Amino acid sequence: MTAPLSTESPPIAFLDLPAQQARLGDAIRRRVDTVLAHCRFVMGPEVGELEQALAAYAGAKECVGVSSGTDAIQIVMMAEGIGRGDAVFLPAFTYTATAEVPLLLGATPVFVDVDPRTFQIDPASLGTRIAQVRAAGRLRPRAIIGVDLFGQPAPWPALRAIAERERLFLMDDCAQSFGGALSGRKLGREAVATTLSFFPSKPLGAYGDGGAILTDDPERAELYRSLRTHGEGKTRYEVLRTGMNGRLDTLQAAVLLAKLDAFEEELARREAIARAYDRGLEGCVVTPMRVADSRSAWAVYAVLTEDETARTALQERLKAHGVPSAIYYPRPLHRQPAYQAQHDGTSLPVAEDLSCRILALPIHPELTDAEVARVIAAVRG
Numbered sequence: 435m436t437a438p439l440s441t442e443s444p445p446i447a448f449l450d451l452p453a454q455q456a457r458l459g460d461a462i463r464r465r466v467d468t469v470l471a472h473c474r475f476v477m478g479p480e481v482g483e484l485e486q487a488l489a490a491y492a493g494a495k496e497c498v499g500v501s502s503g504t505d506a507i508q509i510v511m512m513a514e515g516i517g518r519g520d521a522v523f524l525p526a527f528t529y530t531a532t533a534e535v536p537l538l539l540g541a542t543p544v545f546v547d548v549d550p551r552t553f554q555i556d557p558a559s560l561g562t563r564i565a566q567v568r569a570a571g572r573l574r575p576r577a578i579i580g581v582d583l584f585g586q587p588a589p590w591p592a593l594r595a596i597a598e599r600e601r602l603f604l605m606d607d608c609a610q611s612f613g614g615a616l617s618g619r620k621l622g623r624e625a626v627a628t629t630l631s632f633f634p635s636k637p638l639g640a641y642g643d644g645g646a647i648l649t650d651d652p653e654r655a656e657l658y659r660s661l662r663t664h665g666e667g668k669t670r671y672e673v674l675r676t677g678m679n680g681r682l683d684t685l686q687a688a689v690l691l692a693k694l695d696a697f698e699e700e701l702a703r704r705e706a707i708a709r710a711y712d713r714g715l716e717g718c719v720v721t722p723m724r725v726a727d728s729r730s731a732w733a734v735y736a737v738l739t740e741d742e743t744a745r746t747a748l749q750e751r752l753k754a755h756g757v758p759s760a761i762y763y764p765r766p767l768h769r770q771p772a773y774q775a776q777h778d779g780t781s782l783p784v785a786e787d788l789s790c791r792i793l794a795l796p797i798h799p800e801l802t803d804a805e806v807a808r809v810i811a812a813v814r815g
């Protein structure tokens with residue numbers, strides 16, 4: 435594939451919501467108009483319809499629509515009573531929301547290193563970190579949050595074995611990877627509870643904030659429903675527990691129902707773009723390694739450069755050619771000011787190294803073949 439490298443070409447978008455609306459706008463407007471007609475803006479019928487559709491898609495028994503991916507994690511943690519004195523193990527290489535919730539609830543996030551090639555949480559490091567916390571005796575190990583990073587699944591069989599052996603609650607932060615699969619099974623059933631985000635840039639994105647929790651446990655699902663509406667009981671004015679306002683907005687559910695119809699096609703397009711990048715960039719940068727026997731939702735296509743200097747040079751060259759790129763994540767969480775005080779000082783060398791060398795290229799269903807060729811040519815320089 436060759437393409438002229440010209441600064442005359444219009445810049446490529448990292449996320450192209452206007453183009454998405456040109457493709458799906460009519461279907462979305464029909465759904466939104468229905469809501470504008472019935473006016474049930476809070477917990478309207480679209481919320482239940484979406485919950486059923488998402489549960490069916492993932493093969494999960496229950497789905498609870500909530501206000502965001504972050505609130506989904508919070509509701510799951512609150513349902514387990516996680517708080518002061520509890521250690522929650524999670525990867526150091528993830529979005530801040532994963533770590534923010536345990537901290538907000540008074541628990542302590544314990545950061546775990548990741549795999550240098552798949553970027554997913556490293557089970558060996560997890561085992562070491564749990565042993566360290568037990569030996570220190572200051573915190574009570576309570577939960578593991580596995581994160582399906584960038585669209586690919588975390589190593590779930592290994593995480594389940596550790597959770598069982600150590601008697602820890604296991605949760606899947608699947609904010610980036612809904613639509614992905616492991617061993618032929620869609621993500622959503624790998625842990626006791628799975629949280630989703632519908633932030634606009636996620637593979638299944640709404641037009642505002644939104645999230646959901648998947649589980650096969652009906653009792654937990656009932657608890658999640660209570661917690662998302664102020665801890666209410668059978669009637670609105672029976673308050674059983676401390677909850678929150680964590681409901682999914684009806685308008686967002688309507689947008690998502692329209693977008694869910696096109697989701698499989700979009701995932702196929704993302705996969706085709708990823709394969710074109712793999713072929714076009716081989717030998718030039720380190721292309722992402724696939725988790726064995728999995729399907730990626732391709733939230734992020736991240737390459738690795740030799741070092742930080744090479745990454746800066748690559749990012750500048752891309753910019754000159756109108757090709758956007760992004761760094762997920764420029765700093766591992768244990769090195770962030772917000773979490774440094776929580777961290778025990780253990781070095782997590784893989785997460786630290788990745789944050790200096792990783793670079794995400796545009797990958798969204800609206801990218802044309804010509805744009806993909808332009809990205810490849812610009813990376814190859």
Ligand SMILES: *Cc1c(COP(=O)(O)O)cnc(C)c1O
Binds near residue numbers: 633
């Ligand atoms: C986006 C994201 C979240 C938070 O989702 P919001 O809907 O933005 O609150 C949580 N965890 C991970 C890994 C994410 O990427």
